Amino acid sequence: MSVSSGLNRAGILTGLVAVVLVAAALVVRPDGSSDSATAPASDTPTATRSATPSAALDVVSTTRLRAPVEVSRRLLESSPTVVLADATDPAAQQIAITSASTLGVPVLLDTPEAPAEIDRLGATTVLTFGRVAAVRGATAVPVDEAQAAAEIDRRREATGRRSAATADAIVMTRSASSNAAAVATARAAGAHVLEVPDADPRTDPEAARYLAEHPDHPVIALGSSFTQVAYPLDVVRKGIEQPTGGHLALGGKTTYTAMYGHPGAPQLGVLGEQGVQASIKRVERLDRKYRRESNRTFVPTFEIIATVASASAGKDKNYSAEAKIADLEPLVDAAQKAGVYVILDLQPGRTDFLTQAKRYRTLLERPHVGLALDPEWRLGRKQKHMVQIGSVSAEEINRTATWLADLTRDKALPQKIFVLHQFSLSMIKNRSRLDTSRPELATVIHVDGSGPQGAKQDTWRTLRRGAPAGVGWGWKNFVDEDEPMLTAAQTWRRVKPHPDLITYQ
Structure with missing residues (x-):
């Protein structure tokens, strides 16, 4: 008609x-x-x-x-x-x-x-x-x-x-x-x-x-x-909002600037090089450097290694030393008070990510605490750290993501950052099968390569190719291993697209 x-x-x-x-x-x-x-x-x-x-x-x-x-x-x-x-x-x-x-x-x-x-x-x-x-x-x-x-x-x-x-x-x-x-x-x-x-x-x-x-x-x-x-x-x-405001953790307008490490262990990263209040001041200084580069929202962040890969099997035979919640709470509490976001990092050894994540449920129930999985330290039954590089299946990641998403929904928490560390394609098996559909989580693939900047950029491009839809991206600056380490200004200008999470180790 x-x-x-x-x-x-x-x-x-x-x-x-x-x-x-x-x-x-x-x-x-x-x-x-x-x-x-x-x-x-x-x-x-x-x-x-x-x-x-x-x-x-x-x-x-x-x-x-x-x-x-x-x-x-x-x-x-x-x-x-x-x-x-x-x-x-x-x-x-x-x-x-x-x-x-x-x-x-x-x-x-x-x-x-x-x-x-x-x-x-x-x-x-x-x-x-x-x-x-x-x-x-x-x-x-x-x-x-x-x-x-x-x-x-x-x-x-x-x-x-x-x-x-x-x-x-x-x-x-x-x-x-x-x-x-x-x-x-x-x-x-x-x-x-x-x-x-x-x-x-x-x-x-x-x-x-x-x-x-x-x-x-x-x-x-x-x-x-x-x-x-x-x-x-x-x-x-x-009206459930992020600690910094808004409903979404990322959304293309927010970047988290993080110090990585374990409390009291300077050999594991910059976060362990000073006490709690000094760490708060240091991460705020880091954050200000990035604010000078862009009008984007920058969020000071601690990425705390909650379970540390161990050279010995330990009593539980899993080659992972799980920190007590009481030992992490001072840093988590201070971060919450100062407006610093927290990401708990897991290095599970021979156990699985979901088992370890559940140990820290009470911390993950807080609105300013997210979760990171580090497949480099996820061992097979006969593997050992520093002998083999670990890996994890997409299915295990999905099980962990489902548990965390359900927890976030059931506790009416704001969307959580969910980080997957990676510096080689073999670290996440069947990566295309990752389920990134859960709206409770903002999934970030964190590119962890260290060394010369040319090699780091190659790794960045390789890992971004064929990645699951809807993921954010993280970049790591290694204070001692990078040749040379980029300044804040260089990181912001040279790493494209701009990272959603920038971590210092």
Whole structure:
């Protein structure tokens, strides 16, 4: 169906109202025959009745063509008039959607599910646009350009009023234009429609604000992209923010500048070279150096080695020395008070990452504490540190990530940084299988290569190639091993794209 450019849209819609008035004057008998009847203006298609969904969140994983029916099922109790459009004709759909929006009635696409939904709504009049299947149990009124123009001439004074239907519900879609029919049906029910292109309301300030202002309104999310939306929805509605503000740990606007090491062990990194308060002052000085280079948000950070790779098996035979929580708390407490982020680093030896991560649950339940896995120190059953370079499977990383994500969600914590250290491709087996979809975690692949800057840049490029989608990136400056170590200014100018995490060891 085409609409001539010279035809006035308002006139078309006035004519459509007239079509509905005529259709409403028909009484349809069960045998299909009909009599003329006088229908008062108050009985025109204005009695659309909405329904408020009972589920707080309903993710509708369906196609664009079926979405209007699914929205109608959830938000409408009844509608005497329904608009039905050819599912294969974009032009017919466009005028149908505009017409339905003006009349305040649902618009469905001609799919196998549509007839049952028309019956459920109790529709007596169906305005059809384009080629559609036969309508059962209701008066079908085909509408085309010629008819609309004729009705404009005949019934220019005919008016209709929109439905007063109001559903206390919110419908989220990644694209209102691609889901136009479902959106029109949602609005006919009185629902508020939010367009969230990233399927994550944390990334859209307007959507986050509206959701926070209406915390009790049920949400219908259209499309499988919203499968993981429950946690982001909870975050924006409860005002769960990062210690430095905002809902996301990274988002392309934040870089963490970290000192790496173990308390009281200077041989393991710069973090162990001084006491707690001196470490706070030193990391703040480091952070200021980067703030001079960019207006990006920089966050001072401690990456604390919680479990240290050991040359001896130890009592538990796992070649890893696990620090007591009480020994780490002074640094973690001071960091929280000073606005310093903390990442706990695991070097598990012959045990697995998940087992060690669970040891530090009480620390990971804090909003300013993230987690790092160091595959270099993940040994096989017969391996030893400094003899072989360790490695880990993507499956083990995914198990650890799932546990940490569930903990973050269950404790209503802000998104956590989840770091994976790597300096060779062999360190993470089947890296393409990493699950980076959990919105509770901001996954960072941290490039740990040391030595000449040319070699470090080669490692940076190699590890970035073919990486999983959605990961952030980390860069490490080795104070003693790099030849030479980059200054803060050089790091910011030469390492591209800009790292999300810059660590000093």
